[in-house]
Amino acid sequence: MSDHSTTAHHHPPAKLYAGVLAALLFLTVITVAASRVDFGSSSINVVIALAIATCKASLVILYFMHLRYDKPLNSLILLTGVLFLGVLLAFCLIDIDSRFPSRPSNLKVPIAAGAAAAGAGAAPGTAPAAGAPAAGTPAPAAAPSGGTQPAAAPTPSH
Amino acid sequence: MADVIAAPGQLSGGGTQEQKNYLNETKGIASWLFTVDHKRIGIMYLWAVLASFFIGGVFALLVRLELLTPKETIMSAEAYNRVFTLHGAVMVFLFIIPSIPAALGNFVLPLMLGAKDVAFPRLNLASFWIYAIGAIFAVTAMVTGGVDTGWTFYTPYSTTTSGAVSTMTFAAFILGFSSIFTGINFIATIHKLRAPGMSWYKMPLFCWSMYATSIIQVLATPVLGITLLLLIMERAFQIGIFDAKLGGDPVLFQHFFWFYSHPAVYIMILPGMAIISEIIPVFSRKTIFGYKAIAFSSVAIALVGFFVWGHHMFVSGQSVLAGAIFSFLTFLVAIPSAIKVFNWLTTMYKGQISLKTPMLYALSFLLLFAIGGLTGVFLGALSVNVHLHDTYFVVAHFHYVMMGGTVIAFLGGLHYWWPKMFGRMFNERVGAIACALVFIGFNVTFLTQFVLGSQGMPRRYYNYLDQFQPLHAFSTFGSWILGLGLLIAAVNLFSTFRKKPDAPRNPWGAATLEWQTDTPPITHNFHHTPTIDHGPYDYFPGQRKHA
Amino acid sequence: MSQVTGATGASTIHGHGHEHGHSPFLQHHFAEMEQQFDASKIGMWLFLVTEILLFGGLFVGFGIMQGKFPEAFYEAHHHLDWKLGALNTVVLLVSSYTMVMAVHSASKSNQKALIRYLVITLLCAAIFLVVKYFEYEHKIHDGLLPGKFYTYKGDHVPGGQQATFFSFYFMMTGLHGLHILGGMTVIGWVLKRAIAGHFNSSYYTPVDLVGLYWHLVDLIWIYLFPLLYLIS
Numbered sequence: 001m002s003d004h005s006t007t008a009h010h011h012p013p014a015k016l017y018a019g020v021l022a023a024l025l026f027l028t029v030i031t032v033a034a035s036r037v038d039f040g041s042s043s044i045n046v047v048i049a050l051a052i053a054t055c056k057a058s059l060v061i062l063y064f065m066h067l068r069y070d071k072p073l074n075s076l077i078l079l080t081g082v083l084f085l086g087v088l089l090a091f092c093l094i095d096i097d098s099r100f101p102s103r104p105s106n107l108k109v110p111i112a113a114g115a116a117a118a119g120a121g122a123a124p125g126t127a128p129a130a131g132a133p134a135a136g137t138p139a140p141a142a143a144p145s146g147g148t149q150p151a152a153a154p155t156p157s158h
Numbered sequence: 159m160a161d162v163i164a165a166p167g168q169l170s171g172g173g174t175q176e177q178k179n180y181l182n183e184t185k186g187i188a189s190w191l192f193t194v195d196h197k198r199i200g201i202m203y204l205w206a207v208l209a210s211f212f213i214g215g216v217f218a219l220l221v222r223l224e225l226l227t228p229k230e231t232i233m234s235a236e237a238y239n240r241v242f243t244l245h246g247a248v249m250v251f252l253f254i255i256p257s258i259p260a261a262l263g264n265f266v267l268p269l270m271l272g273a274k275d276v277a278f279p280r281l282n283l284a285s286f287w288i289y290a291i292g293a294i295f296a297v298t299a300m301v302t303g304g305v306d307t308g309w310t311f312y313t314p315y316s317t318t319t320s321g322a323v324s325t326m327t328f329a330a331f332i333l334g335f336s337s338i339f340t341g342i343n344f345i346a347t348i349h350k351l352r353a354p355g356m357s358w359y360k361m362p363l364f365c366w367s368m369y370a371t372s373i374i375q376v377l378a379t380p381v382l383g384i385t386l387l388l389l390i391m392e393r394a395f396q397i398g399i400f401d402a403k404l405g406g407d408p409v410l411f412q413h414f415f416w417f418y419s420h421p422a423v424y425i426m427i428l429p430g431m432a433i434i435s436e437i438i439p440v441f442s443r444k445t446i447f448g449y450k451a452i453a454f455s456s457v458a459i460a461l462v463g464f465f466v467w468g469h470h471m472f473v474s475g476q477s478v479l480a481g482a483i484f485s486f487l488t489f490l491v492a493i494p495s496a497i498k499v500f501n502w503l504t505t506m507y508k509g510q511i512s513l514k515t516p517m518l519y520a521l522s523f524l525l526l527f528a529i530g531g532l533t534g535v536f537l538g539a540l541s542v543n544v545h546l547h548d549t550y551f552v553v554a555h556f557h558y559v560m561m562g563g564t565v566i567a568f569l570g571g572l573h574y575w576w577p578k579m580f581g582r583m584f585n586e587r588v589g590a591i592a593c594a595l596v597f598i599g600f601n602v603t604f605l606t607q608f609v610l611g612s613q614g615m616p617r618r619y620y621n622y623l624d625q626f627q628p629l630h631a632f633s634t635f636g637s638w639i640l641g642l643g644l645l646i647a648a649v650n651l652f653s654t655f656r657k658k659p660d661a662p663r664n665p666w667g668a669a670t671l672e673w674q675t676d677t678p679p680i681t682h683n684f685h686h687t688p689t690i691d692h693g694p695y696d697y698f699p700g701q702r703k704h705a
Numbered sequence: 706m707s708q709v710t711g712a713t714g715a716s717t718i719h720g721h722g723h724e725h726g727h728s729p730f731l732q733h734h735f736a737e738m739e740q741q742f743d744a745s746k747i748g749m750w751l752f753l754v755t756e757i758l759l760f761g762g763l764f765v766g767f768g769i770m771q772g773k774f775p776e777a778f779y780e781a782h783h784h785l786d787w788k789l790g791a792l793n794t795v796v797l798l799v800s801s802y803t804m805v806m807a808v809h810s811a812s813k814s815n816q817k818a819l820i821r822y823l824v825i826t827l828l829c830a831a832i833f834l835v836v837k838y839f840e841y842e843h844k845i846h847d848g849l850l851p852g853k854f855y856t857y858k859g860d861h862v863p864g865g866q867q868a869t870f871f872s873f874y875f876m877m878t879g880l881h882g883l884h885i886l887g888g889m890t891v892i893g894w895v896l897k898r899a900i901a902g903h904f905n906s907s908y909y910t911p912v913d914l915v916g917l918y919w920h921l922v923d924l925i926w927i928y929l930f931p932l933l934y935l936i937s
Contacts, residue, residue: 011808011809011812014806014809017802017805017806017809018802020802021798021799021801021802024798024801025795025798028791028794028795028798028930031930031931031935032787032791032935035787035931035935035936042775042779042936045936046936049931049932049935049936050928050931050932052931053927053928053930053931056927057924057927057928060801060920060923060924060927061920061924063805064801064802064804064805064916064920064923065916065917065920065921070746071743071746073349073747074746074747074750077747077750077751077754078750078753078754078757080373080377080754081377081753081754081755081757081758082757084377084378084464084758085757085758085761085765087464087465088381088413088414088417088761088762088765089761089765089768091413091417091465091467091468091480091483091484092410092413092414092765092769093769094477094479094480094483095409095413095468095476095477095479095480096407096410096477096769096772097477098477098478098479098480099409099475099476099477099480273734274733274734275733275734276734277734277744277747277748278744278745278748279732279734281748338752338755341751342748342751342752342755343748345747345751346744346747346748346751347744349743349744349747350740350743350744350747351734351735351740351744376751376754376755377754377758378758379755380755380756380757380758380759380761380762381758381759381761381762383759383762384758384759384760384761384762384763385762387876388762388763388766388876391851391852391872391876392852394852395851395852395853395854395872396852396853397851397852397868397869397872397873397876398770398852398866398868398869398872399766399770399869399872399873404865404866404868404869405770405773405774405864405865405866405869406770406869407769407773410766410769414762414765414766682733682734687736
């Protein structure tokens with residue numbers, strides 16, 4: 001690396017890249033293998049798969065994209081982007097999880113039918129909350145909002 | 159005047175009309191359409207957004223005229239739905255969002271930083287071209303059936319109604335990229351192209367606000383892009399994500415939409431605040447009060463603005479828990495906004511205030527934005543919102559912020575930088591009269607609507623009860639005053655092209671760098687790279703302690 | 706595609722601080738190559754963030770629908786051939802490796818290796834698209850299509866959300882495929898300039914930036930593969 005005097009362009013030796021590729025391929029095998037194992041709950045599988053994917057992504061970002069050797073500002077830019085994607089996900093989930101308090105596994109009715117009929121309030125005990133998304137759907141045009149004019153909203157299932 | 163740092167406050171006399179500048183260096187349409195000069199791109203953007211403002215304004219006047227009487231006045235209900243939708247879509251996507259950043263900001267920001275151009279001049283040109291393509295799609299949508307969904311494109315109505323919804327949505331999708339490119343350019347420019355000696359805290363506050371705006375443009379706009387793409391797909395394929403019949407969730411569309419569109423409100427207002435932060439110290443001849451507070455409140459608004467979008471959805475069927483969280487977070491945004499207003503007011507305190515046209519607009523901004531902001535706090539309160547939701551109170555509130563805030567600031571900035579852009583001074587008295595008419599007309603139009611809204615007049619309605627008619631008529635009357643004021647302002651500005659360039663280098667005695675170079679600037683902005691040895695609001699650099 | 710070439714095309718200059726001569730690639734508004742290189746990097750990372758948020762919206766939508774209809778999504782994902790998905794994962798990972806080796810070669814002024822690695826990267830991208838083509842063809846043949854075009858009749862879980870799964874499948878892989886095509890375009894452009902001899906250790910910003918973009922395309926696939934093919 002003697003021909004690189006500036007730290008901003010410090011690149012690792014070529015051997016390291018081959019090592020990273022090997023690690024990535026190995027993790028791909030792990031991903032496939034892990035998906036065949038039953039951990040008791042499908043959400044555990046999702047978490048494991050996403051964790052492995054994040055490991056792979058970190059390797060790509062740190063070494064192939066040189067972020068480890070780059071100016072910190074570029075890392076900050078990336079982290080900000082990921083953080084705000086998390087904000088979008090988090091608030092959507094806060095709303096949806098509290099809007100449908102009974103997750104599908106707790107429902108008496110079949111999942112697909114129950115959720116599809118959510119607009120009709122099929123889930124007992126959750127009718128007001130579950131009925132809201134369809135009934136409260138705003139339909140602009142002459143009638144500005146389903147919130148104030150529910151009858152004007154072309155709701156699918158009443 | 160080889161030395162580009164003229165002493166602040168020194169009114170360097172004499173126009174430089176004989177010299178070469180960015181306007182006369184090259185000639186011909188191609189030299190404009192393919193320019194990479196940020197100043198020319200800014201000017202092209204300026205004409206484009208002014209044209210959009212005109213179109214959107216005509217739609218607005220038509221809406222108000224229709225509402226002069228209940229039932230049909232000049233158009234059918236279907237036509238009315240299309241006209242108010244196009245008013246909103248044109249004003250938001252084609253006018254306000256690019257107005258200050260892409261038009262004025264493009265021109266001024268590199269000059270303020272002492273740079274020769276933005277970081278990526280070709281990307282800047284690409285941004286303008288993409289804007290033009292988006293505008294073509296928008297016009298296509300208007301002439302091929304129009305759109306009647308409101309500018310918010312809420313599902314399920316937008317996925318079921320006929321008309322050119324997909325075309326208009328695609329136009330907004332394209333326009334988003336032009337906005338993103340401007341944002342990327344400004345962030346890189348501010349980071350890497352400040353003149354030697356210009357630390358972050360010696361940057362004019364305009365640049366801080368633009369920086370905050372750009373952060374939002376980069377972070378929020380892509381989500382709008384994918385949302386609109388999903389909407390187009392929903393229309394084309396019925397993919398089911400927003401359709402309750404297929405198990406989807408129409409409220410999810412609103413989440414995605416407002417994830418962009420609430421921060422987009424700050425894409426609109428932060429640049430307005432940027433201009434006010436420049437105008438007020440110059441015309442008060444006093445260093446800005448609370449520089450760092452204003453600078454960081456811009457960034458705070460940009461970031462906190464991402465956490466409050468659900469306050470648009472209090473009656474949408476969003477969960478009560480989410481509503482309560484969003485309501486609480488909404489109050490937080492009021493803090494940095496208030497910090498700015500207090501600092502501007504304190505800047506004027508004991509200053510030598512001169513009531514030139516730009517300053518008149520800035521003072522109008524302070525009054526109108528304060529009303530717009532405070533009514534926003536009312537509406538952010540969950541319980542009050544349920545009562546006022548989708549009434550004229552909301553319409554009045556966001557017009558006080560968007561028009562009373564951003565557009566007034568845009569007009570102030572336009573008058574402030576007009577001499578620098580074109581080397582011509584406008585008629586001061588006519589400018590003041592126009593500003594007064596705009597201010598009066600605006601308040602007559604929209605203050606009335608607060609009353610209408612609190613009495614229960616719902617927004618976007620074609621017909622209304624007879625009892626609302628006097629107030630509607632009053633509001634329509636106000637829109638004519640407003641239109642007249644804008645017309646006079648336009649005539650005043652454009653008539654400057656009929657005379658010889660007469661603007662001095664620094665007509666307002668400002669201390670920021672754009673006033674220290676030629677008027678109009680040369681193509682490369684500065685004859686020598688400027689170095690910074692005083693702050694942007696240091697009007698008496700020799701006697702800093704004394705002041 | 707225009708945004709891709711726009712972003713990289715507008716920021717093509719790069720230098721190493723130890724070269725003080727006036728490089729022909731130094732744009733007039735920058736004082737030195739280092740400043741120009743840093744600005745290009747910032748611009749590219751900002752652009753990548755917009756890409757992440759663009760795809761991120763789709764991921765969030767997919768996650769929410771998957772959480773609502775786990776059975777239907779689970780059933781639908783069996784129609785995807787995980788072996789082809791895994792093959793494409795390997796192809797993309799290798800192409801990321803050859804891309805970073807191309808950047809490495811450019812930084813060592815090794816023009817032959819640069820050209821060789823760029824060509825291999827292009828080939829990998831082409832293989833990816835060919836595999837994708839066969840996958841799509843199979844789906845189209847079986848009627849496993851988005852939304853209202855879904856005509857497959859053999860579903861066991863009622864509700865019809867399998868169509869929603871395939872809507873997401875086609876949108877996500879389709880948008881990703883468009884990015885592959887865009888990546889091939891800019892890699893081809895860099896290859897052309899590499900053959901013309903524009904790049905050496907003192908200037909290879911375009912290779913670097915196109916590399917960043919290509920790695921992002923790989924990154925998105927790293928998440929797409931397990932979510933669509935394996936777990937649903």
